[in-house]
């Protein structure tokens with residue numbers, strides 16, 4: 001073990017194998033320099049992972065092997081020297097010819113374990129075998145990571161075989177796709193490469209999961225805050241009657257009020273997104289241009305893809321005590337959904353863009369020579385569910401978007417085809433009817449400015465949803 005007496009691992013491999021990307025993902029640091037050109041990392045840089053103010057594990061990003069055969073040759077002729085990495089560094093520390101190799105091996109000489117990163121999409125070359133062999137000779141606890149840079153599976157099996165001979169553990173780990181669950185699995189696997197680390201790694205994993213729960217909790221607080229603010233949001237304007245020359249003036253004021261109202265709601269959403277991004281430690285962020293998260297909150301696409309379906313709308317409306325215009329017996333909606341409810345549901349308003357009067361109606365009051373125009377709170381039953389879906393989508397992205405996947409990375413396979421936008425993609429559609437009712441009641445109370453006794457249960461529902469989003473089976477929605 002190195003410096004702070006915490007498990008410390010040097011990430012080694014070819015230039016451009018994706019070492020820095022792996023470090024960025026494991027340490028959730030999206031400011032680490034990553035580039036498609038080889039030779040980006042030029043020194044061994046230490047990146048501790050700090051949880052609750054305490055470093056729990058550290059990864060060292062290295063510059064990549066340049067002369068592995070020189071090092072191997074020296075190792076082979078000095079096998080009797082014991083700790084080869086340390087002996088090598090001691091022998092060449094002041095030799096400018098070897099400054100790169102010394103920088104590379106220094107962390108190992110100081111006691112770090114090794115994680116070799118290879119690009120599993122490429123054929124194994126002689127240089128790879130040289131690197132594997134010299135790392136084996138270093139006799140340090142070591143794991144190999146197969147980071148497949150291009151989804152080419154052809155060589156993966158032969159890599160597995162070759163690596164298994166020289167490494168205590170071999171794992172597939174994709175720096176661009178790895179989720180929280182996969183990071184934890186990797187930490188678990190590290191336990192097996194050196195038993196002495198087991199207790200500390202247990203603590204590290206514990207700290208990670210504790211921290212993850214804390215982030216989920218913080219996100220729930222942010223989301224509840226957003227919903228409360230959005231559902232009580234109002235704008236108003238007081239105008240002297242003398243300034244209102246014609247009906248057109250009135251309409252102009254109403255239009256501007258609508259605009260201000262929507263802008264205010266957009267800002268509430270954007271502020272909450274920033275909070276969520278911070279909870280999950282993202283600084284650099286790149287959304288594909290056709291992502292649903294790039295579309296306007298009040299656009300038709302968002303209205304169609306997110307929020308509840310018609311059937312759920314009817315349920316939510318009934319739970320919130322709203323008049324749906326059609327008599328619906330809630331008891332019908334228990335398990336099997338009655339035909340009556342189905343008809344009622346389809347007879348509801350068309351699902352799509354939510355703006356103007358569909359969102360909230362302008363109220364005008366005239367007193368003592370002034371007219372008071374006010375707008376809000378949102379009266380649409382659908383809106384809070386759309387807002388909730390969008391922020392959940394955002395959370396899914398923040399939770400599952402690996403930090404090694406750079407902002408500049410917008411290669412074709414990261415794009416979401418436009419056709420995907422036609423389908424429903426939200427999470428609220430999967431809510432059970434009980435959850436739906438609870439949330440609807442929470443929204444209804446909030447709209448009225450009441451403290452809701454359904455808030456705690458709503459928090460629970462949201463926490464559960466968020467936990468589901470971070471599970472490994474999260475589908476491509478997280479890409480959005």
Ligand SMILES: Nc1nc2c(ncn2[C@@H]2O[C@H](COP(=O)(O)OP(=O)(O)OP(=O)(O)O)[C@@H](O)[C@H]2O)c(=O)[nH]1
Pocket residue numbers: 014015016017018019020021022033034035036037038039040041042062063064147148149150174175176177406409
């Ligand atoms: N598609 C894909 N690309 C990856 C993955 N990991 C890394 N890359 C890309 O591979 C290139 C090199 O990544 P780096 O992390 O800078 O590689 P490195 O090994 O640190 O490179 P040097 O510091 O130059 O030795 C970058 O363009 C990355 O975006 C991956 O899992 N999938």
Ligand SMILES: [Mg+2]
Pocket residue numbers: 019020021033034040041061062063
């Ligand atoms: Mg690098």
